Amino acid sequence: MTDSPNPIRRGPFPPSASRPVGTPLQPSVVYAAESPDALDAQYEGRARGYAYAREGHPNADVLAGMIDGLEGAEGGIVTGSGMAAVAAVMMGLCRAGDHVLGGDQLYGRSLRMMREDLPRLGIATDLVDPTDAGAVAAAIRPETRLMLVEVVSNPTLRVADMEGIARVCADRGVLLVVDNTFTTPRGYRPFDHGADIVVHSVTKLLAGHSDATLGYAAARDPALREAMRVFAITAGLTPSPFDCWLAERGLYSFALRYDRAEANAARLADHLASLPGVTRVLYPTRPDHPDHNRATALLGARGGNMVSFEITGGRDAANRLVRAAPQIAFAPTLGDVATTLSHPPSSSHRALTPEARAALGISEGFFRVSVGVEDIDRLLGDFTTAIAAVGR
Ligand SMILES: *Cc1c(COP(=O)(O)O)cnc(C)c1O
Numbered sequence: 001m002t003d004s005p006n007p008i009r010r011g012p013f014p015p016s017a018s019r020p021v022g023t024p025l026q027p028s029v030v031y032a033a034e035s036p037d038a039l040d041a042q043y044e045g046r047a048r049g050y051a052y053a054r055e056g057h058p059n060a061d062v063l064a065g066m067i068d069g070l071e072g073a074e075g076g077i078v079t080g081s082g083m084a085a086v087a088a089v090m091m092g093l094c095r096a097g098d099h100v101l102g103g104d105q106l107y108g109r110s111l112r113m114m115r116e117d118l119p120r121l122g123i124a125t126d127l128v129d130p131t132d133a134g135a136v137a138a139a140i141r142p143e144t145r146l147m148l149v150e151v152v153s154n155p156t157l158r159v160a161d162m163e164g165i166a167r168v169c170a171d172r173g174v175l176l177v178v179d180n181t182f183t184t185p186r187g188y189r190p191f192d193h194g195a196d197i198v199v200h201s202v203t204k205l206l207a208g209h210s211d212a213t214l215g216y217a218a219a220r221d222p223a224l225r226e227a228m229r230v231f232a233i234t235a236g237l238t239p240s241p242f243d244c245w246l247a248e249r250g251l252y253s254f255a256l257r258y259d260r261a262e263a264n265a266a267r268l269a270d271h272l273a274s275l276p277g278v279t280r281v282l283y284p285t286r287p288d289h290p291d292h293n294r295a296t297a298l299l300g301a302r303g304g305n306m307v308s309f310e311i312t313g314g315r316d317a318a319n320r321l322v323r324a325a326p327q328i329a330f331a332p333t334l335g336d337v338a339t340t341l342s343h344p345p346s347s348s349h350r351a352l353t354p355e356a357r358a359a360l361g362i363s364e365g366f367f368r369v370s371v372g373v374e375d376i377d378r379l380l381g382d383f384t385t386a387i388a389a390v391g392r
Helices: 036-043 058-071 082-093 108-120 133-139 162-172 222-235 241-251 254-274 292-299 314-323 354-360 376-391
Strands: 077-079 099-103 124-128 144-150 175-179 197-201 215-219 278-282 306-311 340-342 366-370
Touching: 058 077, 058 215, 058 241, 077 082, 077 222, 082 108, 082 144, 082 175, 082 197, 082 215, 082 222, 099 108, 108 124, 124 133, 133 162, 144 162, 162 175, 162 292, 215 222, 254 278, 254 306, 254 376, 306 314, 314 376
Parallel strands: 099 124, 099 144, 144 175, 175 197
Antiparallel strands: 077 215, 197 215, 278 306, 306 366, 340 366
16 A cells, blocks of 8 residues: 555645744654764764753753843753752752751742652751741751752741851852742842752743743752753653743743732732731731841842731631632632632641641631732722621
8 A cells, every 4th residue: 555545754844934933832752863973963062953852852942041041040941840840959969868958938849858758868858947047057067968948938928038048058068049939030039149059930920821830940050050950851850842832932921920910919918908807918028027127138129929918717717708709719829910819728738737837827817819910909809809708
């Protein structure tokens, strides 16, 4: 049979004298080289090219280059999730016998990696209060390899003593790893303040549309960069072209989205504080924030898009509030274009005992808002209605 009704030989891509304006999506898993010599040239760095998508593809490189630009980094890698980026740092750079420090209010999965997975692999860990550089200094051991810290904590929005920690880490030869997901390079650029490594959950504000799960990691030292890259390839932490393509598109509006969401968040924080029934509002640039001075020194007026608040009345009141705001997605994520509401006691912090939550200041009436870019008057109105419903 020569005239196959089902041809599987792929024809050439239609040629075009003009070039596409939008970035082409390239989902190909494999790349055909011209010859074994050409493949050698590629692997030996004498020619640029791709071979296999787990080892790299154009859409990942385009996205990584854009985030490098925002962070003032070079040679960053995009990973299949934010946690894949954290894993690339930990597994790519640490060995059994090392000691790792983490902030005590890190993202839940990062905490789990510190508490369960690293110790299982022979890497000792300790969690310390990142608002206290003295406590960080006291926890450092001769074998401490790195410290992972988030600038603004979840969900109480405490601001870490980044200057103090950077000084202590530099003095003691500890790599400073900053998870910059909440602050984003628009609020804080860790490499300008002594960080050695920056990681992101690109899933959140950078991509911004809740439709792509991705991460990013970059190191100042090329040797560390290469170690993370090789481990990410070996462990398959690398991203899908489609996700990279979506995130790239999201990134073009990142600055506009961030600025708008931040302005909305500052307005919402003040509005919530004015409503009867709201007992506490947390927002870094408000004068009543526990780290207000440090927030101002570190972030200036950039308070970010996250606001937390507390109401009285326990779980019943929390249920009433969420039900009275059906237009605001009750979802434990952040950084979407639309405002989302989360309730840490029933989601991110549900594994903690009520006593442990109370120690962090998280009651059953505690909510965290990831503020989006919608019309501010509408947003304020939604919260006015939702909070009024609590008292009824
Ligand atoms: C969401 C998040 C992560 C994990 O990112 P994923 O993309 O969900 O894997 C890590 N750190 C912070 C601060 C986050 O908010």
